[in-house]
Amino acid sequence: MTALALPSQPAAPAAGARRIDRATAEPAWVRLALIGLALAFLTTFLFVPLAAVFYEALRKGVVVYARAITEPDALAAVRLTLLAAAISVPLNLVFGVAAAWAIAKFEFRGKNVLVTLIDLPFSVSPVIAGLIYVLVFGLQGWLGETLRDHDLKVIFAVPGIVLATVFVTFPFVARELIPLMQAQGVEEEEAAVVLGARGWQVLWRVTLPNVKWGLLYGVILCNARAMGEFGAVSVVSGHIRGMTNTLPLHVEILYNEYQFAAAFAAASLLALLALVTLALKAWVERRFSH
Amino acid sequence: MSIEVRNVTRRFGSFAALEDVSLEVCTGELLALLGPSGSGKTTLLRVIAGLETVDSGQVLFHGEDATTQHVRERRVGFVFQHYALFRHLSIFENVAFGLRVRPRSRRPPEAEIRRRVHELLALVQLDWLADRYPHQLSGGQRQRIALARALAVEPRVLLLDEPFGALDAKVRQELRRWLRRLHDEMHITSVFVTHDQDEALEVSDRVVVMNEGRIQQVGTPQEVYDQPANAFVYRFLGNVNLFHGRVQEGRALIGGDSVAVPAHGDTPAGAALAFARPHDIEVLRPRAGAQGIAARVEHVLALGSLVRVDLRPDAGNEVIHAELSREDARGLALAAGERVLVRPREVRVFAA
Numbered sequence: 217m218t219a220l221a222l223p224s225q226p227a228a229p230a231a232g233a234r235r236i237d238r239a240t241a242e243p244a245w246v247r248l249a250l251i252g253l254a255l256a257f258l259t260t261f262l263f264v265p266l267a268a269v270f271y272e273a274l275r276k277g278v279v280v281y282a283r284a285i286t287e288p289d290a291l292a293a294v295r296l297t298l299l300a301a302a303i304s305v306p307l308n309l310v311f312g313v314a315a316a317w318a319i320a321k322f323e324f325r326g327k328n329v330l331v332t333l334i335d336l337p338f339s340v341s342p343v344i345a346g347l348i349y350v351l352v353f354g355l356q357g358w359l360g361e362t363l364r365d366h367d368l369k370v371i372f373a374v375p376g377i378v379l380a381t382v383f384v385t386f387p388f389v390a391r392e393l394i395p396l397m398q399a400q401g402v403e404e405e406e407a408a409v410v411l412g413a414r415g416w417q418v419l420w421r422v423t424l425p426n427v428k429w430g431l432l433y434g435v436i437l438c439n440a441r442a443m444g445e446f447g448a449v450s451v452v453s454g455h456i457r458g459m460t461n462t463l464p465l466h467v468e469i470l471y472n473e474y475q476f477a478a479a480f481a482a483a484s485l486l487a488l489l490a491l492v493t494l495a496l497k498a499w500v501e502r503r504f505s506h
Numbered sequence: 507m508s509i510e511v512r513n514v515t516r517r518f519g520s521f522a523a524l525e526d527v528s529l530e531v532c533t534g535e536l537l538a539l540l541g542p543s544g545s546g547k548t549t550l551l552r553v554i555a556g557l558e559t560v561d562s563g564q565v566l567f568h569g570e571d572a573t574t575q576h577v578r579e580r581r582v583g584f585v586f587q588h589y590a591l592f593r594h595l596s597i598f599e600n601v602a603f604g605l606r607v608r609p610r611s612r613r614p615p616e617a618e619i620r621r622r623v624h625e626l627l628a629l630v631q632l633d634w635l636a637d638r639y640p641h642q643l644s645g646g647q648r649q650r651i652a653l654a655r656a657l658a659v660e661p662r663v664l665l666l667d668e669p670f671g672a673l674d675a676k677v678r679q680e681l682r683r684w685l686r687r688l689h690d691e692m693h694i695t696s697v698f699v700t701h702d703q704d705e706a707l708e709v710s711d712r713v714v715v716m717n718e719g720r721i722q723q724v725g726t727p728q729e730v731y732d733q734p735a736n737a738f739v740y741r742f743l744g745n746v747n748l749f750h751g752r753v754q755e756g757r758a759l760i761g762g763d764s765v766a767v768p769a770h771g772d773t774p775a776g777a778a779l780a781f782a783r784p785h786d787i788e789v790l791r792p793r794a795g796a797q798g799i800a801a802r803v804e805h806v807l808a809l810g811s812l813v814r815v816d817l818r819p820d821a822g823n824e825v826i827h828a829e830l831s832r833e834d835a836r837g838l839a840l841a842a843g844e845r846v847l848v849r850p851r852e853v854r855v856f857a858a
Contacts, residue, residue, distance in 0.1 A: 397548040403590035404765065408558055409577050411659055438579035438823040 226292065247313045269487050270481035279302055284481035293466035294372065294485060300449075300462060303448040304381040308438050312389025313431070319390075320397030321405060331394075344450025345383050349376055372454030377462065380448040385438045386446040392434030396427050429501070436497050507568050507662040507695045508533045509554060513562030516549055522812060523549040525719040527563070531663075534693040537687070538706035541716035542742070546668055547699045550716070554697065555665050556580045559757045567569040567662065582654030583694075589648045591640035597651055599638040602627055604659035615709040626654040629688075653685075657694075666698035670705060682709050698858045707731060715739045737779060746781045747826050748851070753778040758855050759819055763848075767855050778857055780793040782850035787828035789815060790847040798847030801826060803840050808832075815840060817848055 241247070274281050284290060315334055319327060337345060351357050353370035359506035363370060370376045404426065408418045424431065446464045453460040455469065463486050509531040518526040523546045531537050539547040552558035554565060556577035559758075564573045569660055572580055578755035580616040599606075601623045614622070627633040640648060649669065649767050656664060669685065670678040686709050689696055700706050706713045707727040715722045715730060717739075723735035734740035753776040758765045765780070790796055805816040806827065813835035817826040826848055830838070840846070 223732065234529075403586050404592055405586060406577075406594070407584065407586060407590040407655075408603070408607070410555060410557070410582060410654070412578050413603075413607040416577070417607045421603070422592055425592075 217384050266487060269480055269483050272476065273484040275480075276477040280477050281481045284475075284478035285485055287401055287478075289458045289461065290466060290478075290482055290485075293461045293463045294481070296377065296461065297443050297463040299374070299382045301378050301439055302303075303378045304385055305435060305439050307382055308385050308389050309431075310437060311386065312393060312434060312438075315390045315422070316397055316427075317419070318392035320394050322424070334387050334390050337384050338391075340444065342380075342384055342447030343451055346448035347381050349379055349383075349448075349452050353379075371452050372456065372460060375459065376452035377449050377460060380452045381442050381445055384417070384445050384448050385441045386439060387433035388438035389431070392430050392437070393427055396430040400426055428504075432497060432500060436493055440490055442461045444486060509568075509663060509695065509697070510564075510566040510647050511550070511554065512564040512566065513554060514550070514565065515561050516553060516558065517561055524553065524560075527719070527721055527822050528715060529721060529724070529816065532694060533695055535711040536649070536689045536696045536698070536709065538710035538713045539697060539699045539716060539858045540701070540703060540713050541704040542701060543552065544718075545716040546719040547701075547714075547716050548571075551665050551667055551697060551699050553661070555582050555583070555584050563765060564598065576691075579852060581659065581662045583659065583661030583664040583667055584651075585664070587650045587668040589640075591648055591652060591653040591655070593640050597627070597632070597638050597640070597643070597815055598623055599721045600640065601650060601655045601658050603655065608740055625799060626658055627651075629657075630654045637692070643667075644675050644677075644694070646681055649673065653688075661694070662698040664694050666696065668699055668701070670702075672701070678705075687708060689806075704808075707743070711767055716740060721831055734854065737781065740781050740854055740856075745784050747784065747850070748824065749780040749782070749789065749850070750822070751780050753780075753855050758853050760850070761819060763798050763850075765850055765853050767853060770855050773855075773857075776857070778855045780853040780855050781852070782853045784814070784829040786852045787826060788849040788851050789817070789828055789830065789840065790849065791838065792845060798849040799826075801846055801848045803842050803844045803846060805842060806840050808835075817846065819848065 228423065236262065241380075242250075274283075315330065318324070319331060350371055352359055353363060354360055355364065355371070357371075368375075370379065404422050405418050408422045415419065444464055445462075446468070449462055450465060450468075453465055455461060455465055457466075457469070461469065464483060466480045467479050469487070470476075470482060509529075511527060511529040514524050514527045515522070522775050525546075527546070527550060529550075538551060549558055553560055556565075556572070556575065560573065564571055567575075567580065591597075592603065595603065600617050605619050605622065612698050624633060624636070627636055630653060632647055632650055632654070635643065635647065635651070640651070643651065647774060653666075654670075665748075671680055671843070673681065682705055687750055707730075710727060712724060713730050716737050723730050723739045725733075730739060731743055734743065740746060749758075749760040749814045751758055752775065753759075753767065753770050753773050754764065756768060756770055756773075758767050758770070758778065758780045760780055767780075770778075788798075789797055792798075792800070799820045799821075801817040803815060804818050807814045807816075811832060813830045813832060815828045815830060815835075817828060819826060828848070
C-alpha cells in the first residue's frame with residue numbers, strides 16, 4: 217500500500233466508487249436523494265391537495281359544479297370577497313409604502329414602536345383581531361351606541377369585514393419593502409434631491425421603481441391573504457348568507473351542511489383566484505423586466 | 507461662486523463631527539478636504555451641499571446666507587462616493603434626470619434635453635454608453651457618469667465625496683488628472699473630499715487638512731507640505747520619522763547630533779519633537795569625527811526608483827525609515843546588520 221500519492225498522478229478511484237465530475241458537486245446519490253425528497257414533499261403538501269380540490273369539485277359532474285358556483289349565494293360571496301380585497305389591498309398598498317418609506321429612509325423617535333405595531337397583526341391570532349373589532353364597534357362595544365344612533369352598521373356588515381381584512385393583511389406590503397429599502401440606503405434619494413427633485417418626484421421616479429418587484433410581491437401576498445382570510449372575518453361577519461358571507465366562509469358553511477361538491481366547487485374558485493394572481497405576477501415580471 | 511462656512515458646529519450625539527469650522531472657498535478654485543476617517547471632512551461637504559443640518563454657524567453662497575436654504579434650491583452638483591446612479595434608469599436618463607424633474611416652466615424641451623445630455627456624455631467621453639444601465643459599467647465609467655449627471659443641472663458649485671476612493675490605483679491616477687484638466691476648462695468652484703494625501707496634493711489648488719472635527723491648516727499643496735502648521739499635518743502628509751530631543755539656540759539636538767532649525771532661533775530651550783521625512787534622512791558610513799545617530803541597518807528594500815532602509819538606533823526603540831536614491835544606495839552598498847550613522851538633513855520641530 218502506498219501512503220502517498222503524487223499530486224500529478226491522482227490515485228485511481230477505488231472499485232465501485234463513482235468519479236465526482238466537478239469539484240463543487242455532491243455525489244450523484246446525494247443529489248438524487250435531495251431532489252427526490254423535495255419533490256416528494258411538494259407533491260404531498262402542494263400538488264395533491266390542489267389537485268384534490270378540483271377533483272372533488274368536479275366529481276359529480278360539470279353541471280353540479282356550474283350550479284354550485286352560479287347559485288346567488290355563491291356569487292354574492294365571490295362579490296364580497298373581491299370587494300373586500302379590492303378595498304383592503306389598495307389601502308395596504310398606500311399604508312405599506314408610506315410606513316416602509318418612513319421607516320427605511322428616515323430617523324425619528326418611536327420608530328421601533330411603529331415597527332412593532334406593523335408586526336402586530338402577524339403575532340396576534342386572527343380570531344382575536346376579529347374580536348377586537350366586535351369589542352370596539354359591536355352593539356355592546358365602546359362605539360356601539362354612537363354607531364347605532366347614527367344608523368351605522370360595522371359589525372355583521374361589509375365595513376367590519378373590510379376592517380378585519382385590512383388589519384390582518386396590514387404587514388404584508390410594509391414587511392416586504394422595509395428590508396429592501398433599508399438595504400438600498402438613501403444615497404439615490406439624496407442624489408435625486410440634490411438634482412432638484414421634489415418629494416413626490418423622488419418617490420415616483422426613484423424610490424418606487426427601485427422596489428417595484430418587492431412591492432408587486434407584497435401586493436400578491438396581501439391579496440392572497442385578503443381573499444383567503446377566515447378567522448378574523450368569521451368573527452365579524454355574522455355569516456349572513458348572500459349578505460356577509462365571503463368565499464372562505466361560504467366554503468365552511470357548505471361543508472358543514474355536507475354539500476361536499478358545492479364546498480369544493482367554491483374552494484376551487486378560491487384556488488383559481490390564487491392561481492390567476494400568480495400567473496398575473498409571472499406575466500408582469502416577464503413583460504416589464506429588462 | 508464663492509462659498510463661505512462660518513463657525514459651523516455639528517454634533518451627532520456626543521460626537522462632534524464639526525467643531526467651530528470656518529472656511530472660505532474662492533470662486534473657481536479646486537479645494538481638497540483632506541483628513542483621516544472621522545475627521546469631519548465628509549460632514550463638512552454635506553453641510554455645504556445642504557444634505558446635513560448644522561447645530562450652529564452659517565453657510566454662505568456668494569455672500570448670501572444659504573444655511574436654511576433647501577438642498578434643491580442650492581444648485582450644487584454632488585458626486586457621491588458610491589456614485590448613487592439610479593439603477594433602474596439608463597445612463598442617458600440618469601444624466602437627463604435633473605432636467606426632467608424641473609417644473610414645467612423651467613424644463614427645457616425634449617430636443618434640448620437630448621442635446622445637453624449628449625454634450626455632457628461627450629464631455630466625459632462616454633457617449634457610446636447612453637443606452638446602458640449603471641450595473642453594466644465599470645467603476646471609472648460610473649464615476650464619470652455621476653459627474654456628468656451632476657453637471658447637467660449647471661450647478662454653481664461642484665462637490666465630490668471621495669471621488670476616486672472606490673477605484674483601483676491606475677484608474678484613480680488617470681481619473682484625477684482628467685478631473686484636474688476638466689476643472690481647468692470649466693472653472694467651476696469645486697470641493698472634494700479625500701483621505702489620500704497624494705490625491706489632495708496632486709489635484710487641488712488648495713488643501714484643507716482636517717482632524718477631529720477641526721481644520722488644522724489651509725494652504726496650497728506646497729505650503730501644507732513644506733510648512734505644516736502642526737505635528738498632525740506633518741505626520742498626515744506622508745511618512746515621517748519622529749525624534750524626541752531638545753531645541754536650543756536655533757538647533758535641534760537629537761541623539762548626539764544637531765541640526766539647524768532657523769525657524770526656531772528665538773524659541774526658548776526645551777524638550778521638542780523633531781520630524782524628518784524619509785527622503786531627508788542621510789545615511790553615512792561611520793568614520794572618525796563624523797557626527798550622527800548611531801544605528802544598525804535592519805532591512806534594505808529596493809522599490810522601483812527608491813531604496814528603502816530601516817534603521818534601528820542604538821538609543822531608543824523607534825525604527826528610522828530612510829529613502830535613498832538608487833545611486834546613493836549603490837555607493838553605500840548597505841547590508842543588514844551593518845553599523846551606520848544617521849543624519850536628518852532637515853527637520854521640523856514642534857514643541858513637545
